[in-house]
Amino acid sequence: MSNGQDSKNRSVLYVSATLALLFVAFSIFLPTQMSKAANAVLAFLTTNFGWLYLLSVFIFTLTVYSIAFSRFGKIKLGKDDERPEFSNFQWFTMLFGGGMGIGLVFWSVAEPMIHYVSPPVGQGGTIEAMLLAMRLVFNDFGIHVWIIYTVCGLALGYFQYRKDLPCLISSAFYPLLGDRIYGPIGKAIDILAVFATIFGVSTSLGLGSSQIANGLQYIWGIESSPGLTAVIIAAMTAIFTLATVSGLHKAMQAVADAKVWLSIAFMVFLFLFGGTVFIMNIFTHTLGDYLQNFIGQSLWMGNVEWAEAWPVFYRAWYIAWAGFVGQFIARVSRGRTIREFILAVTLLPAGFSFVFLAIFGGAAFNLDALSNGAIQAAVNTDYTTALFATLQQLPFYAITAPLAIVLIVASFVGAANSATYVLGMLTSGGDMNPSKKLRSFWGIAQGAVTIMLILVGGTAAIKTLQTASIAAAFPFMLIMLVMCYSIYKALSEEPL
Structure with missing residues (x-):
C-alpha cells in the first residue's frame, strides 16, 4: 500500500478521534451547556422530521424486499464461485450478536410495562393496553431494526x-461519486460513521453498566455508585477488547454463541415457570396483530409526542448504529446470495427477538398479576431493575439473578465486539483484518470515554452522549437514502 493511501487511512483515524475527544472534553467541562445543546438539536430534528425517520425506514423496507425478490436476488456478495465463510448457525449467532446489543435485555420487561401503564391511545392497565404494549415492543425491536442494518450491509x-x-462506508457510493470516494467527501462519510459508532457503543456501555450496578444493589444490596459503575465498565471493556483482538473465529464467535445459548436458556426457563399458556396466547395474538398492522404501525404518528419518544427515537438510534452493524454483517456474510442475505438478516434475528420479547414480556405480565403489581411497582421505581424483579417471582432466583447479569454482559460484549472490529476497519483504510494494536486502541478508547463521563457527569452525561449520537443519525439517514439508489443503480448494471 502506498504512503499516500496510508496517509488517507490515518486521516480518518486522526480526525474522528479528535472530534470524539473534543466532544468528551466539552461534555466534561461544560456539561450543562452540552446537554442543552444536544437536547435542543434532537428536539428540533424529532419534532420537525420525525415523520421522515419513519418514512425513510419504510422506503428502506420497500427497497430491500423489492431487490430480494427481483432478478438481482441470485447475485452473490462476492465472486460467483465463493462459498460462505461461516456455517449457518455461526452466521446467525454473529448476525444477532452484532446487531442486537443490550437493548433487547434492558427493555424486554420494562418497555411492555411502561406502555401498559401509559399507552399512546386508550386506557392504561387494561387487557387491551397489555396487548397493545406487546405489539408496540415488537414494532420497536422487530423487522424495522434489521431492515435498517440490511441496507448498509x-x-x-x-x-x-x-x-x-475498500471495506468502508464510502465505497457504497462509488456508482455516484466514482473515485471521489477516496477524497474529502468519502472521508467525511467514513468519519461520520466512526463518530456515531464510538458514541453509540459508549452509550450502551454506560446504560448496560448502570443496569448491572443497579442489579447488584437489587440482588445483594451492594450500593450503586459512579465508582462501582466505572469498575464494571472497565471490566466489560477488558472483556470485549480481548475478545475483539482474538479475531472473528475465536473469542468473538464464542461470545456470540454464548449470548444466544444463554438467551435460549432464559427463554426456556421463563416459558416453563412464567405461565406457558399465557405466554403462548400473548405471543400468538401479538404476532398476528404485528403482521396485520405492519404498514400502519410503520408510519403511525397518531400521538405525535409519544411517537417522537418511542418509534422515532428507536429508528434514529438504529440508524446511528447502522454503519458499524451493516459493515459487520457484511463482513460475516461474504459468499451469500443477496436474496439469502436479505431474508436471513431481516427475518431470523427479528423472529428470535419476537419469541424472546413474548416470553419475557408475557411472563412479566403474568407474574405481575399474580404478585399484585410487584413488577409494575419495580418499573415505576427504577425500570433498570425490571428483569430482576421478574426473576424474583420465580424459583431459583439465587441462580438466575447472577446469570441475568452474565446475560447483560454477554449481550453488550457481542455488539461491542463487532463495533470495535469495524472501527478498526474504518480507520485503517478498509483493512478486513485490522491490526490488533488498532482494535485494542478503539476498545480501550470507548471504555475510557465512558468512564470519564460517568465519573464526572454520571448517567446525565451518558444521556447527552446518547442524544448526540442520535442527532448524528439524521445526516446518516439521508446518506442511507442515497445508498438505496446507489445499490439499485449498480445492480441494474450487473450482467445477468
Whole structure:
C-alpha cells in the first residue's frame, strides 16, 4: 500500500478521534451547556422530521424486499464461485450478536410495562393496553431494526466483495461519486460513521453498566455508585477488547454463541415457570396483530409526542448504529446470495427477538398479576431493575439473578465486539483484518470515554452522549437514502 493511501487511512483515524475527544472534553467541562445543546438539536430534528425517520425506514423496507425478490436476488456478495465463510448457525449467532446489543435485555420487561401503564391511545392497565404494549415492543425491536442494518450491509457487502472496493462506508457510493470516494467527501462519510459508532457503543456501555450496578444493589444490596459503575465498565471493556483482538473465529464467535445459548436458556426457563399458556396466547395474538398492522404501525404518528419518544427515537438510534452493524454483517456474510442475505438478516434475528420479547414480556405480565403489581411497582421505581424483579417471582432466583447479569454482559460484549472490529476497519483504510494494536486502541478508547463521563457527569452525561449520537443519525439517514439508489443503480448494471 502506498504512503499516500496510508496517509488517507490515518486521516480518518486522526480526525474522528479528535472530534470524539473534543466532544468528551466539552461534555466534561461544560456539561450543562452540552446537554442543552444536544437536547435542543434532537428536539428540533424529532419534532420537525420525525415523520421522515419513519418514512425513510419504510422506503428502506420497500427497497430491500423489492431487490430480494427481483432478478438481482441470485447475485452473490462476492465472486460467483465463493462459498460462505461461516456455517449457518455461526452466521446467525454473529448476525444477532452484532446487531442486537443490550437493548433487547434492558427493555424486554420494562418497555411492555411502561406502555401498559401509559399507552399512546386508550386506557392504561387494561387487557387491551397489555396487548397493545406487546405489539408496540415488537414494532420497536422487530423487522424495522434489521431492515435498517440490511441496507448498509447489502451495499457494503456488494461493493466490497463483488466490486473489490475498500471495506468502508464510502465505497457504497462509488456508482455516484466514482473515485471521489477516496477524497474529502468519502472521508467525511467514513468519519461520520466512526463518530456515531464510538458514541453509540459508549452509550450502551454506560446504560448496560448502570443496569448491572443497579442489579447488584437489587440482588445483594451492594450500593450503586459512579465508582462501582466505572469498575464494571472497565471490566466489560477488558472483556470485549480481548475478545475483539482474538479475531472473528475465536473469542468473538464464542461470545456470540454464548449470548444466544444463554438467551435460549432464559427463554426456556421463563416459558416453563412464567405461565406457558399465557405466554403462548400473548405471543400468538401479538404476532398476528404485528403482521396485520405492519404498514400502519410503520408510519403511525397518531400521538405525535409519544411517537417522537418511542418509534422515532428507536429508528434514529438504529440508524446511528447502522454503519458499524451493516459493515459487520457484511463482513460475516461474504459468499451469500443477496436474496439469502436479505431474508436471513431481516427475518431470523427479528423472529428470535419476537419469541424472546413474548416470553419475557408475557411472563412479566403474568407474574405481575399474580404478585399484585410487584413488577409494575419495580418499573415505576427504577425500570433498570425490571428483569430482576421478574426473576424474583420465580424459583431459583439465587441462580438466575447472577446469570441475568452474565446475560447483560454477554449481550453488550457481542455488539461491542463487532463495533470495535469495524472501527478498526474504518480507520485503517478498509483493512478486513485490522491490526490488533488498532482494535485494542478503539476498545480501550470507548471504555475510557465512558468512564470519564460517568465519573464526572454520571448517567446525565451518558444521556447527552446518547442524544448526540442520535442527532448524528439524521445526516446518516439521508446518506442511507442515497445508498438505496446507489445499490439499485449498480445492480441494474450487473450482467445477468
